[in-house]
Amino acid sequence: MPIHLGAAWYPEHWPEERWQVDLDLMRAAGLTVVRIGEFAWADLEPVEGQFDLGWLVRATEMAHASGLSVVVGTPTAAPPAWLTAAYPEVLAIDGSGARAQHGKRCHFDVTSPLYRAFCARVAERMALALGHAPGVIGWQIDNEYNRLTYSPQAATAFRLWLQEQFVDEQGRPSLARLNRAWSTSYWSERYTDWAQIPLPAEDNHNPGLVLSFRRFMTHAYREYQRAQVQAIRAHADPSHWITSNFMGFFDGFDHYPICEDLDLACWDHYIGTGNLDLDRAAASHDLTRGFKRRNFWVMETQPGCVNWAPINNVLNRGEARTMAWNGIGHGADAVLYWQWRPAPGGQEQYHGSLLGPDGRPRPFYREVGELAADLQLVGPLLDGTTVSAPVAVLHSYDDRWAIDHQRHHRGFDPLAHLLHYHRPIARRSIATDIVSTRADLVGRGYRLVVGAPIHIVDESIAAELAAYVREGGHLVLSARSGFKDYNNALPPQRQPALLQDLAGVQVEEYYAVLDTVKVDLSLGGATATGEAHTWAEWLVPGRATQVLARYGSGNGWLDGQPAVTMHQAGRGRVYYVGAWLADDLQDRLLAWIIAQAGVEPVLDKLPVGVRASRRGDVHILLNGGREAATVTLPWPGKDALRPDRAASDQIDLGPYGVAVVTNDQADQYQTGQRTSDE
Missing domain, CATH: 2.60.40.1180 (Golgi alpha-mannosidase II)
Known part of the structure; x- marks a missing residue:
């Protein structure tokens, strides 16, 4: 697959006689692909059941004749007014009970069977019209899934889903199993009828209920997506791929099962306020590549500025080119800008674009041309190439939801904690996959695997980690690993519970740190003193476990206690890091572990930045x-x-x-x- 460069194009906003002018300007800039259709439902089906796809077919034909490939987006993120007015039950309801209003986007109720049927129908009509159209290479389902819903139909669907998750030995729905898993004797929550189970619309609900609801919302989005995927596959050329565009580390749903039904993962890369941080962007690229464990697309990125940040600064001259190449270096096979030209009205008038509202190129258009020239020169060298990573960072939406619900320290942001481990690796230019905690690890060539943390651990996760380590892998476990079981309950063992034997350590006590605690690090004869903040665990190592760091004096409970340990297991090692180390100490520790694991950077001794x-x-x-x-x-x-x-x-x-x-x-x-x- 060649490296594509493109933009989101909205021909429905402009007279048809203008379209060829736009397409000629795209080709002059060196673009090779356009995305169309993803917000055009009102133009595609102006009246219920009456479709007008002729204009979309003509736009696609003109793009192909101009040398552009086409990605077709289903328009289901923005239902037309006739639909929401006639069937208000398709609109989402928020936690306060308020129904969403028409005029926004992603305001639909993903659990609505009626809405899914309307979406499948419009997707099918588009596939019938464009499924074998020359130039079409792929399909995007919807746009940036993001909304939860607390509607009566969501409650009904949630309870039915729970009856599939909690079953007895004969496979029958079991409230007794659910009550045990959630410890519903606490606060007299015990349920005697499935209809009694609420949606967790308020704060401080049972952790088991909260986690189950987030898993259910993932299931709902997967079913919603699957209806459109099936409608397209039934009529489209088998060579067409199907994707949806995600928002980096957004955690509204679990992306891993969602991606199982897609051919390609994509994300929308925006900076907002500030400037490009290569390492932070690398994390989102590594995450998206990890969804399918293959190359991905940047389906949207900013042409200069956005319109939704606190300060919508324009990127510096040349910065967007570097931003694009950062994605390509991490496995992106396409970079598309949002958008080609701004609509005269609407909520995103101030957003950057390649053309101005007058239809003439803006300054950023030239920079896109420079990037296109790059790709024309070197595209053949990159065609078919992939990223090979010696390191994996494990990531779990379950873990993030569970910790976010019970941070215990307001500063314990689970995403920030994960990035605290990814950044020292990225800044050394070491290729890294960010994959699910449920991913297979054995035989993947990973010298080092990092779990920061692996908070929810069940038998299957523990078994894969043990197999990986015993085959010679190096595993890092961070604080709060092994803290919960599959149902977000405390296991009957001390943390890290099912990982105790593998890690050669258990947690005597954990502390939300008010200020900081001193930490003395000793690595192969080299020592360093620094601090930890936010979280600290008092570790009790086994007899064969080596202590790499201890807490200094001044805390009382933690004085002199182990903070970081190393344990040999089979042919591999497990490092347990029981504290949120300050950046300098974290960097020193990760550098040592990287060396111990035999991990090599792509290139070393690089200049700063x-x-x-x-x-x-x-x-x-x-x-x-x-x-x-x-x-x-x-x-x-x-x-x-x-x-x-x-x-x-x-x-x-x-x-x-x-x-x-x-x-x-x-x-x-x-x-x-x-x-x-x-």
Whole structure:
């Protein structure tokens, strides 16, 4: 698959005689793909049951004739007024009981069977019209799923779903099982009828109920999506892929089961206020690649600025090009800008675009042209290449929901905690997969796996982790690992419960830290003193477990107690990090563990702010800052973006500079050192 560059195009906003002008400008900028249709339901079905797809077919044909591929979006994120007026039950109800109003988007009730039927029907009509149209390569279902609903029909569906989850030995629905799993004797919650179970619309509900509801909402979105996927697959060319566009680490639903029914994962990369953080963006790219464990698309990204942030600053000159290449380096096979041209009205008038409201190119249009020129030069080198990662960071929506519901310390943001472990790896330019805690790990080539934390642990998770470690893998477990069982209940063992034997440690007590605690780190003879904050656990190591860090004096309970341990298990090791270490200490610890695991960066000894990624035999170098930098390679490389320059071991990067470096002999060099015969 070639690396695509494109934009979201809304031909329904403009007279048809304007369309060819737009398409010509797209080709002049070097675009290769457009996404169309995803908010056009009112134009596709202006009256219930009366469809007008002719204009969409013509727009698709014109795009194809102009040399552009087409991604067709189903318009179901924004139902037309006739639908919401005639059938108000399709609108979502929030936790206060208020029904959503027409005029927004994603305001539908995902549990509504009636709404799903309307969505499947419009998706089917689109597939019948465009399923074999020249130029169409794929389909996007809906747009940025995000809303929960607390409607009566959601409550009914939730209770039916619970009856499938909690069953007795004969497979019959069992309230007794549910009551035991949720400890409903607490506060006299015990249910004697399924109809008594509420939706957790208020705060401080039972943790088991809350987690079950979030799992149910994932099920509801999967069923909603599946109805449209099936409608499209029944009529579209089998070569067409189907996707939906996600919002990075947004946790409104569990993305892993949602992606099981999709061919391709996509996300929408926006910065909002501020500037590009290469490592933070890398985490979202690694996450999206991990949904399907394959390359992905950036289906939307900002052309200069957004309109919804506190301060909607325009990205610096050259910054968006670096932003795009960062995605490509992490496995993106396409980058599409939102949007091509702003509509005269609507809620996003101030959002950046490639054209202005007058239909003429804005300054950012030129930068897109420069990126297109890059891809024309080096696209063939990247075609078919993938990212190979020696590290996996485990991620779980269940864990995030459970911790968010009971943080115990208001500062314990589960996503921030995960990124606290990902960032020291990313800043060393080490390729990393972010995958589900339920992903298979054995035989994947991971030298290091990080669980930060693996909060909810059941037998299957514990077994896979044990198999991985005993085969020689290195596993990091962070604080709060093994704290809950599958139903978000406390297990009968001390934390980390099912992982105790594997980790060679148990938690005597845990502490929400009011200020900071001192930590003394000792790694292979090198020592360092620093601090921990937010969370600290008093660890009790087994006899064969080595202590790597202890708490300093000043806390009382924690004074001198183990904070970080290492345990040999089979041919591998488990590191348990019982405290939220300050950044400097965290970086030092992760650097040591990375070395112990034998993990090599893509390139090392890079200047500050420079990152390297690798796809196949191609190295991508990025300068994330405004100051020029020079990279010294361990081998002579040639920058394919500057074909007039000879191969060299010195690569100069200007502010926000990019280099795409090739060298057939790169694998003959060990990272960070020359070969002995040099």
